[in-house]
Amino acid sequence: MKSEKSVMAARPSVRRRIVGNAVVKAVSTAALALAAMWGDAAHAGGPLQEMTYLLPAPQSEIAFAPLMIAQYKHYYADEGLSVRFVTVQGGAEVGKQLASGNGDLGGGLGDTPIVLRQNGIPVKAVALFGGQALHQFVTRADENITGPAALKGKTVTVMSYQDTSFYATLAVLAKGSLTRQDVSVQAAGPSGIWQLLAQGRADAMVGTPDWAASAEAAGAKLTWHSTDAYFPGMAQAVLASDRTIATRPDLVRKFVRASLKAMAEIERDPAAAAKDYAAAVPSWQARQPFVTRVLVYYAQHVYPGQSRIGAFDPVRVEKLQDFYLAQKIIRTRVDAKDLFTNEFVE
Missing domain, CATH: 3.40.190.10 (Periplasmic binding protein-like II)
Known part of the structure; x- marks a missing residue:
């Protein structure tokens, strides 16, 4: 059997056809990608602003359902954002990377700034996914x-x-x-x-x-x-560095608004949200009943208890910091205004 190389050398028409098909395929792929990009941009009325969100665990964790649903349902695009998710090792590492400028926003617990601030890492929580403890x-x-x-x-x-x-x-x-x-x-x-x-x-x-x-x-x-x-722990939070809060408040506000929209949908109807989540993260499609069970737990035991969706309770934050200090998990107290802000929660 002749090799493809020898066939192409002997028959220029074959070579032209193969090369031509490759070009068509490349152009078609590029056109589809461009169409998808502008399709998303159409949700926001213009080109999307790119940003990086650091996750403390793999993207497929159901805990991140509000983020994945917001992405799937174009809530970020509606706000003019194109979000890239990157996983690092844990919420504390998320905070460190944000402080170093290696990401725009990220996820941890509402507790995370309490631990990091006393070590000189300037991050703050800007939205909270629930009024009860996540863990x-x-x-x-x-x-x-x-x-x-x-x-x-x-x-x-x-x-x-x-x-x-x-x-x-x-x-x-x-x-x-x-x-x-x-x-x-x-x-x-x-x-x-x-x-x-x-x-x-x-x-x-x-x-x-x-x-x-x-x-x-x-x-x-x-x-x-x-x-x-056992202690007044908190739910997941969106974290931002002091620099990002000061220089890009619109980005923070848009991301928070889109994410909380998806969280509200989960709390209101976890079964319907499970269908959206399974579509957003195909690896869970075969286990949708399991996803539903987990989201029902979030809706009943993690998300409730906020005076306003996404908002921090200053009293709970202070009690938690006092507990960490009393148990010598942290060495010093930090002013609560440096730990969280509700200015981005509408």
Whole structure:
């Protein structure tokens, strides 16, 4: 059999046809991409402003449903934004990268600025996805762990030591008069955090409802406790550096408005939102009932409790900072106005 090279050399017409088809394909691909870009731009009435949002865990985590739904339903494009999501290792790392200028906005917990500010990292929370704590303190039912004090000598998983789940774990331990030295805290990543729990290689976990539900789906029998029961932790937050807030307030406001629009839809009708989310993140399409279950939990146990959607409760922020200080998780207090702002929440 002759090689393609020899055929093309012997038959110029074949060569012209192959090259021509390649050019047509390239032009068609470029045209489709351009059409998509201008299609999105049409939502905003003009070219889109590009921005980077740093995620503390993989984009496919259901915890990020408000962001993925807002992207899928063109809410960011409607605001004139083209959002690129980039994953880093944990909320604390998100804050550090934002302060260094390596991203426009990012995600963490409402707690995150409390931990970072006292280390001189100038980030602030600009919107909060719910009035209750995001993190759940989840234990294996067969371990009969009745509270934080019963964790002594046990193994607890967190996503990473840079993630705010680790600081939430320290707070839970402190409530039981324990320290990190009294337990084995394993930073297991976004998959290992629940897999070790499901496999019985860990006794407890501090993490999102998504991960606890994944462990149960894998066969583990668990006992759930919101970390609200032990300290006034907070939900996910949108974080921004002081520089971005000062120089690009319109970008912050547009992103917050689009994201909270999607969050409100989830809280109002989590089953319908699960369909949108499965369409936005195709890897979940075959598990839509699972997605619905998780979003129902968010709608009932994480999102409620705000005086205004997206707004911070100054009293809760102060109580949380006092708790972190009393438990020596932080060394100094920071003025609350440097930790959060409600100016971008409408």
